[in-house]
Amino acid sequence: MTNDRGARIVTITDRNDAKQDTDGDLEVHHRTCPLCEATCGLEITTRGQQVVRIRGDRDNAFSQGFICPKGSSLKQLHEDPDRLRAPLIRRGNDPATATWEEVSWPEAFAEVERGLTAVLDAHGRDAVALYFGNPSAHTLAGVLYNRTIVKALGSRNLYSASTVDQMPKHVSSGLMFGNPLLIPVPDLDRTDYLLMLGANPWESNGSLCTAPDFPGRVKAIQARGGKVVVVDPRRSRTAEEADEHVAIRPGADAHLLVAMANVLVAEGLVELGALADQVVGLDDACAAVAPFTPEAVAPLCGVDADIIRRLAREVAAAPSAAIYGRIGTHTVEFGTLASWAVDLLSALTGNLDRPGGAMFPLAAHDRASRKGPGRGFALGRHHSRVKGFPEVKGEFPVAALAGEIETAGEGQVKALITVAGNPVMSTPNAGRLDAALGQLDFMVSVDIYLNETTRRANVVLPAPSPLERSEYALAFYSLAVHNFADWSPPLFEPTGPSEHDVLAKLSLIVSGLGSEADTAGIDEMMITGVLQGAMKAADSPIADRSLDELVSQLRGHSAIDKVVDAMIRTGPYGDWFGAVPDGLSIAALEANPHGIDLGPLQPRIPDALRTTSGKVELAPEPILGDLQRLEDALSRHVNGDLVLVGRRHLRSNNSWMHNVNVLVKGKERCTLQVHPDDAANLGLTDGGNAQVASRVGKVVAPVEVTDAIRPGVVSLPHGWGHDLPGAQLGVARAHAGVNSNVLTDEDQIDPLSGNAVLNGIPVTVAPA
Numbered sequence: 001m002t003n004d005r006g007a008r009i010v011t012i013t014d015r016n017d018a019k020q021d022t023d024g025d026l027e028v029h030h031r032t033c034p035l036c037e038a039t040c041g042l043e044i045t046t047r048g049q050q051v052v053r054i055r056g057d058r059d060n061a062f063s064q065g066f067i068c069p070k071g072s073s074l075k076q077l078h079e080d081p082d083r084l085r086a087p088l089i090r091r092g093n094d095p096a097t098a099t100w101e102e103v104s105w106p107e108a109f110a111e112v113e114r115g116l117t118a119v120l121d122a123h124g125r126d127a128v129a130l131y132f133g134n135p136s137a138h139t140l141a142g143v144l145y146n147r148t149i150v151k152a153l154g155s156r157n158l159y160s161a162s163t164v165d166q167m168p169k170h171v172s173s174g175l176m177f178g179n180p181l182l183i184p185v186p187d188l189d190r191t192d193y194l195l196m197l198g199a200n201p202w203e204s205n206g207s208l209c210t211a212p213d214f215p216g217r218v219k220a221i222q223a224r225g226g227k228v229v230v231v232d233p234r235r236s237r238t239a240e241e242a243d244e245h246v247a248i249r250p251g252a253d254a255h256l257l258v259a260m261a262n263v264l265v266a267e268g269l270v271e272l273g274a275l276a277d278q279v280v281g282l283d284d285a286c287a288a289v290a291p292f293t294p295e296a297v298a299p300l301c302g303v304d305a306d307i308i309r310r311l312a313r314e315v316a317a318a319p320s321a322a323i324y325g326r327i328g329t330h331t332v333e334f335g336t337l338a339s340w341a342v343d344l345l346s347a348l349t350g351n352l353d354r355p356g357g358a359m360f361p362l363a364a365h366d367r368a369s370r371k372g373p374g375r376g377f378a379l380g381r382h383h384s385r386v387k388g389f390p391e392v393k394g395e396f397p398v399a400a401l402a403g404e405i406e407t408a409g410e411g412q413v414k415a416l417i418t419v420a421g422n423p424v425m426s427t428p429n430a431g432r433l434d435a436a437l438g439q440l441d442f443m444v445s446v447d448i449y450l451n452e453t454t455r456r457a458n459v460v461l462p463a464p465s466p467l468e469r470s471e472y473a474l475a476f477y478s479l480a481v482h483n484f485a486d487w488s489p490p491l492f493e494p495t496g497p498s499e500h501d502v503l504a505k506l507s508l509i510v511s512g513l514g515s516e517a518d519t520a521g522i523d524e525m526m527i528t529g530v531l532q533g534a535m536k537a538a539d540s541p542i543a544d545r546s547l548d549e550l551v552s553q554l555r556g557h558s559a560i561d562k563v564v565d566a567m568i569r570t571g572p573y574g575d576w577f578g579a580v581p582d583g584l585s586i587a588a589l590e591a592n593p594h595g596i597d598l599g600p601l602q603p604r605i606p607d608a609l610r611t612t613s614g615k616v617e618l619a620p621e622p623i624l625g626d627l628q629r630l631e632d633a634l635s636r637h638v639n640g641d642l643v644l645v646g647r648r649h650l651r652s653n654n655s656w657m658h659n660v661n662v663l664v665k666g667k668e669r670c671t672l673q674v675h676p677d678d679a680a681n682l683g684l685t686d687g688g689n690a691q692v693a694s695r696v697g698k699v700v701a702p703v704e705v706t707d708a709i710r711p712g713v714v715s716l717p718h719g720w721g722h723d724l725p726g727a728q729l730g731v732a733r734a735h736a737g738v739n740s741n742v743l744t745d746e747d748q749i750d751p752l753s754g755n756a757v758l759n760g761i762p763v764t765v766a767p768a
C-alpha cells in the first residue's frame with residue numbers, strides 16, 4: 001500500500017511489534033541523503049512525527065543500500081534540541097553575555113529590513129557582503145535562491161566556501177572547457193587505472209565526484225584487475241587500500257603532475273585519441289612542461305624521479321586511466337595549476353571524455369548541449385577593494401573578507417548576510433574574521449544552529465531540518481559517475497517558512513521592496529525564467545506553447561519543486577510537457593522512489609564545450625603565465641621545517657555535525673598527527689599536548705604519534721574549536737577540539753582562483 005506521496009505504508013503484522021506500535025502505522029519513505037556529495041538513497045521509517053529508523057535504500061538504483069554513519073544520524077540531527085526552530089534576535093553586543101530573544105517571523109524580517117536598509121541607504125550596495133556556505137550546495141533553496149539575493153543586492157562583495165574548496169577546478173574548467181561548471185569526473189565504474197591525489201573518499205565519500213559507496217567502486221577496480229594509486233602525504237585509509245601509495249610533500253602535486261606530462265612528451269607517449277581534432281594549444285602545452293623533468297621536481301615533491309616516470313608510463317599504457325585530484329590538490333599554493341595538470345594528463349593520454357577516463361556527466365536538469373563555440377570564461381572583471389584580488393565567478397576570495405570589513409573607506413563592508421556557512425570555523429585566520437564580524441553594523445544569518453559564526457549575527461533565521469524539505473541533488477547529479485535522478489518530497493511539513501521562502505524574503509528586502517512584499521513574485525520569476533529559456537532554445541518543442549499553460553502543468557510540493565520540474569521537463573531527458581513521450585518530470589521521479597538510472601556517462605565533446613574556439617584549450621594564457629611561479633619554486637631550498645595539512649573523519653562533516661552525539665562520542669578526533677621521528681626530535685609524546693604556531697596564530701592540541709604521516713608533516717582536522725563563548729551547541733562544546741583555521745594564513749592564496757591555501761602551512765611545534 002502506498003500513501004499519496006508514494007511512501008510505502010507498512011502494516012504491522014508481527015505480534016511483538018504490534019504490541020510496541022500501538023500508536024499507528026509505520027511508514028517507509030525514500031529520499032536522498034543531503035549531507036555529503038555521495039547522494040545515497042535512504043530508507044526512513046516513521047511513525048507519526050517520529051523517525052523510527054534510517055537505513056540505506058537497498059533498491060536505490062545508484063547507491064544500492066550504501067549508507068555511512070552520518071546518513072543514519074539524520075534522526076538525531078532532526079531531533080537535536082539545539083537545532084533552531086524560531087527566529088532569534090540578539091540583545092547585547094558581547095557574545096559571552098548577549099541574550100537571544102525568540103521572535104515571530106514578521107518581527108524577524110522587519111528587524112532585518114531595518115538593519116540592512118540602514119546600511120544600504122548610508123553606504124551603498126557594496127557595503128553589504130554575502131557569504132554562502134557549503135550546505136547551500138546541498139539544498140535546492142541554496143542552489144536556486146541564493147542567486148536571487150545576489151541579483152537583488154547587486155553587491156560586489158560576494159564570498160563563499162568555494163574559495164576554501166574547489167575554486168581552482170572551476171577556473172581550470174572555465175579556461176579549458178569554457179564553462180566553470182563543466183567538470184570532468186573519473187569514470188570509476190569503467191576505469192582500469194585510478195590515480196587519486198589529495199582525496200580520501202574512505203572518509204569523505206568523495207567530492208566533485210558523486211559516487212555512493214566510493215570505496216566499493218574503488219575496490220571493484222582492483223577486483224577487475226585494475227590498479228589504484230593514491231598520492232597523499234598521509235597513509236590515509238584510502239591510501240592503505242590502494243595498490244600503491246606515493247607520500248608526496250604537501251603542495252607539490254602540480255609539480256608531480258606537470259612532470260608526468262613532461263615524461264609523456266619526452267618519451268613520445270602523447271596520444272590524444274578521439275580528441276585529436278578537438279583541442280588547441282597542444283604544442284604550447286608540451287613546450288610549457290619542458291622545464292619540469294622528473295629530476296627537477298623530485299626534491300620538491302619528495303618523490304623519486306623514477307617513480308614519477310613510471311607513473312606517467314603506467315597512465316599512458318593503461319587501457320583506460322582516470323586521474324582525480326581533490327582537496328589536497330586544490331587548497332594549496334598551486335591549486336589551479338594542479339587542477340589544469342590533472343585534465344591535461346587526461347587529454348594527453350586520450351583519457352578525456354572516453355569511457356574509463358574522465359567524463360562529463362549529463363544530469364536531468366542540465367541544459368541540452370548547444371553546438372558551436374561559446375563565450376569562453378573571463379577572470380578578473382573587477383577587483384577587490386583592499387587587496388585588489390581579481391573576482392572569479394563573481395566572487396572574491398573569502399580570505400579577503402576580514403580585511404574588507406576592517407578597512408575604512410568607500411565600499412567598506414558594514415553588513416553581512418550568511419547562508420549555511422560557518423566562516424569563523426572554516427576560513428583562514430579564523431580568529432581575525434571572528435573579531436571582524438564583531439565590528440559589523442548588522443549581520444543576518446540563515447542557519448540551523450546558533451554557532452561560532454551565527455552568534456555574531458543580529459538576527460538568526462532558522463532553516464528547516466533536512467527532513468522538512470524536498471530533495472533533488474541539483475548540484476551533484478552534474479558531477480555523478482553515473483547519470484541518475486531522484487526527487488523526494490518533504491518527509492515532515494516545516495514548522496516555519498521553507499528556506500527558499502526565507503531567501504526570497506531576503507531578496508525582497510535587499511531589493512527595496514520590503515519585508516512585507518509577497519515572495520510569490522520571486523518564485524514566478526524563477527519559474528518563468530527557466531521556461532522562457534527553454535521556449536527560446538533552438539528547435540524547442542515548446543516554442544509555440546503558452547507560458548501560462550506550461551506553468552499550470554508544473555508539479556511539486558512547493559514553488560521550488562516547480563522550478564526543478566521546469567528544469568527537468570525541459571532538460572536532456574525531459575518530457576517537454578508531452579512532446580517527448582515517457583520523458584522525465586517530477587511526476588515521473590515521484591513514481592520512482594528509488595530514483596531513475598539514466599545510464600553510464602557518454603562522451604560530450606565537442607557539444608558541451610563553451611570555449612570561444614569551440615575546442616578544448618590545453619594551454620590557456622593565464623595558466624601559461626602562472627607556470628612561471630611553478631618554475632621559480634624548483635629552486636626553493638627544501639628544508640626540514642614542519643608543514644601542516646588537514647584531514648577528514650567519516651563521522652564528521654566540516655564544522656557542523658559535532659552536536660550530534662552518536663557521531664562525536666568515542667575517541668577524540670581532533671588530534672595533531674606527528675611522525676614518530678618528528679615526535680622524538682621535538683620531545684612530543686603520544687597523548688601529550690603540543691603547541692602549534694603559524695604566522696597568524698597558535699593552538700594547543702593533543703598529540704597522536706603515527707607513522708601514517710610523512711616526516712616533516714603534521715595534520716589537524718578542520719571544523720573543531722567549539723569553545724567560543726555564546727554558541728549554543730551543548731554536545732559540540734563538550735568535544736570542543738581546536739580550530740585549525742586559527743593557523744591557516746589569509747595572505748596565502750592561489751592567485752588564479754583566489755582559493756585559500758589550507759594545506760602546507762609552515763608551523764612550529766613544541767610540547768605544551
Ligand SMILES: Nc1nc2c(c(=O)[nH]1)N[C@H]1C(S)=C(S)[C@@H](COP(=O)(O)OP(=O)(O)OC[C@H]3O[C@@H](n4cnc5c(=O)[nH]c(N)nc54)[C@H](O)[C@@H]3O)O[C@H]1N2
Pocket residue numbers: 132133134135139161164165166327331419420421422423425426427446447448449451463464466499646647653654655656718719740741744758
Ligand atoms: N583548514 C581547512 N579548512 C577548511 C577545509 C579544509 O579541508 N581544511 N575545507 C573547506 C571546505 S572543503 C569547505 S566546503 C568549507 C565549509 O565551510 P562552511 O560552509 O563555511 O562551513 P560548514 O562547516 O560547512 O558550515 C555549514 C553551516 O551551515 C549550517 N547548515 C547546515 N544545514 C543547513 C541548512 O539546511 N540550511 C542552512 N541555512 N544552514 C545549514 C550549519 O549549521 C553551519 O553553520 O570549509 C573549508 N575549510
Ligand SMILES: Nc1nc2c(c(=O)[nH]1)N[C@H]1C(S)=C(S)[C@@H](COP(=O)(O)OP(=O)(O)OC[C@H]3O[C@@H](n4cnc5c(=O)[nH]c(N)nc54)[C@H](O)[C@@H]3O)O[C@H]1N2
Pocket residue numbers: 036037134165197198199200201203204205206207231232233234236248249250251252253326327328329332645646647648649650651652653654655759760
Ligand atoms: N566525513 C566527512 N566527509 C566529508 C566532509 C567532512 O568534513 N567529513 N566534507 C565534505 C566536503 S565539503 C568536501 S570538499 C569533501 C572533501 O573530500 P576529499 O577531497 O576526499 O578531502 P579529505 O578527506 O580532506 O582528503 C584530502 C586528503 O588530502 C591530503 N593532503 C593534504 N595536503 C596534500 C597535498 O598537498 N597533496 C596531496 N596529494 N594530498 C594532500 C590529506 O592528507 C587528505 O588525506 O569531503 C566531503 N565529505
Ligand code: SF4
Pocket residue numbers: 033034035036037038039040066067068069070071072205212
Ligand atoms: S555517504 Fe554521504 S550521502 Fe551517503 S549516507 Fe553518508 S553522508 Fe549521506
Ligand SMILES: [Mo]
Pocket residue numbers: 134165
Ligand atoms: Mo567542501
